[in-house]
Amino acid sequence: MADHILKFLSRTALRREPSPIRVISNYLLSLPPDKDVLSLAAGAPAPSTFPLQSVSVTLKSGETLNIEGDAMAAALQYNRTVGQVGILNFWGKVIEEMQPHPGPERQTIVTTGAEFGSYLVLNAIIDEGDTILMSDPVYPPMLLKTKALNANVVPVAEDSEVGGLCPKQLQATLENWPPAKKKPKVLVLCPTGSNPSGANIPEDHRKEIYRIVCEHDLLIIEDDPYYFINYGKSLKSFLHYDGEGRVIRLDSLSKILCPGFRLGFCTAPPQLITYMERHYSVSLLNTCNMSQAIAAAYFEKIGIEGFNQHTQQITQYYKGQRDVIISALDKHMSDLATWIVPEAGMFVWLKMKNIEDTSGIAKLAMDNGVAFVPGEAFITENVKSPYLRLAFSLVPEDKLEEAVIRLASSIRQSA
Numbered sequence: 001m002a003d004h005i006l007k008f009l010s011r012t013a014l015r016r017e018p019s020p021i022r023v024i025s026n027y028l029l030s031l032p033p034d035k036d037v038l039s040l041a042a043g044a045p046a047p048s049t050f051p052l053q054s055v056s057v058t059l060k061s062g063e064t065l066n067i068e069g070d071a072m073a074a075a076l077q078y079n080r081t082v083g084q085v086g087i088l089n090f091w092g093k094v095i096e097e098m099q100p101h102p103g104p105e106r107q108t109i110v111t112t113g114a115e116f117g118s119y120l121v122l123n124a125i126i127d128e129g130d131t132i133l134m135s136d137p138v139y140p141p142m143l144l145k146t147k148a149l150n151a152n153v154v155p156v157a158e159d160s161e162v163g164g165l166c167p168k169q170l171q172a173t174l175e176n177w178p179p180a181k182k183k184p185k186v187l188v189l190c191p192t193g194s195n196p197s198g199a200n201i202p203e204d205h206r207k208e209i210y211r212i213v214c215e216h217d218l219l220i221i222e223d224d225p226y227y228f229i230n231y232g233k234s235l236k237s238f239l240h241y242d243g244e245g246r247v248i249r250l251d252s253l254s255k256i257l258c259p260g261f262r263l264g265f266c267t268a269p270p271q272l273i274t275y276m277e278r279h280y281s282v283s284l285l286n287t288c289n290m291s292q293a294i295a296a297a298y299f300e301k302i303g304i305e306g307f308n309q310h311t312q313q314i315t316q317y318y319k320g321q322r323d324v325i326i327s328a329l330d331k332h333m334s335d336l337a338t339w340i341v342p343e344a345g346m347f348v349w350l351k352m353k354n355i356e357d358t359s360g361i362a363k364l365a366m367d368n369g370v371a372f373v374p375g376e377a378f379i380t381e382n383v384k385s386p387y388l389r390l391a392f393s394l395v396p397e398d399k400l401e402e403a404v405i406r407l408a409s410s411i412r413q414s415a
């Protein structure tokens with residue numbers, strides 16, 4: 001299966017060559033610290049000229065993380081394109097907890113958020129005119145990146161009852177594929193607490209989707225930043241089913257640590273990571289080393305058990321927010337809209353009963369003191385949408401009902 005990935009690579013990816021300077025510096029970074037090498041190779045600046053000595057970060061618990069000595073030196077300097085060893089080792093443990101299928105070889109690269117991860121992945125596999133299947137509705141930046149590559153996006157609808165990409169729709173799309181048309185290369189989905197639909201793809205649907213993907217020889221981009229905010233049934237990453245090395249998993253620290261650090265991970269077959277690394281090494285060079293150092297120090301302090309407790313606490317927070325907004329929606333909007341109660345993440349996706357196009361009420365709602373994103377932003381085809389997305393992450397619990405009241409009154413006003 002190892003070389004199987006090569007046929008999916010874009011022409012742009014295959015033209016990418018390793019950066020000769022990075023090859024030498026990555027080799028030097030892999031040597032034991034006591035190896036006596038006087039490097040006249042990389043143009044790294046002299047650490048003695050850096051004005052910074054150490055960093056001390058205070059946690060909300062009152063404890064401190066001190067970045068000093070070797071960790072500080074690594075944080076201040078250029079570093080490995082794939083990411084620093086400390087944070088990669090920790091994320092290796094997190095991936096292990098996901099019980100990935102033991103078969104295929106995988107590698108993880110640190111990315112500048114899941115956003116840059118998906119940018120690298122799409123550039124590595126999509127050529128102009130290639131077809132990409134996307135769960136519809138979809139996270140807009142994924143769609144915009146794909147459009148910019150001039151790819152052909154084919155939407156796959158969500159299951160109308162349980163939500164999440166519908167395996168039957170996927171099967172039907174692929175079985176009815178016009179013989180003269182180039183087959184799709186990849187399926188993109190956001191399987192847990194989908195942005196925007198809030199849906200979880202249930203376990204039996206995950207298995208079925210993976211089976212279909214194998215049958216039709218596709219890759220899967222599993223864009224899963226809400227995986228750790230699942231207050232529904234526990235769910236497995238697609239890595240768990242991935243006996244054939246088809247899954248490209250994107251993780252994000254934005255929702256479980258903070259978005260400002262811009263940290264994420266891509267776990268995929270090593271052949272794909274090699275080409276992503278080549279792209280990275282001529283664009284960002286590496287993800288911010290200070291962010292990596294602070295995150296690694298934090299994870300080292302809390303360990304994997306502490307990480308699980310931390311994500312459970314976050315999950316409880318969002319579950320509380322979900323409960324409050326759903327009870328407000330039940331109270332004030334059940335005559336105006338329908339929705340599936342989200343079981344993960346931070347979004348609820350409303351379908352208006354009597355409005356064909358929610359973009360018309362967005363401005364009025366803002367004038368009335370409440371903001372939302374109209375559904376048309378998340379739809380693969382350029383059509384009006386009766387949906388709208390509410391994010392319940394930011395508004396304080398005691399103001400969520402007021403937000404729903406303002407929304408309901410804007411909708412009534414617009415009728």
Ligand SMILES: Cc1ncc(COP(=O)(O)O)c(C=O)c1O
Nearest residue numbers: 113114115139190195252254264
């Ligand atoms: C589905 C999805 N993918 C990716 C991202 C971006 O994540 P990051 O902040 O790690 O770049 C988001 C953020 O909202 C998201 O909802």
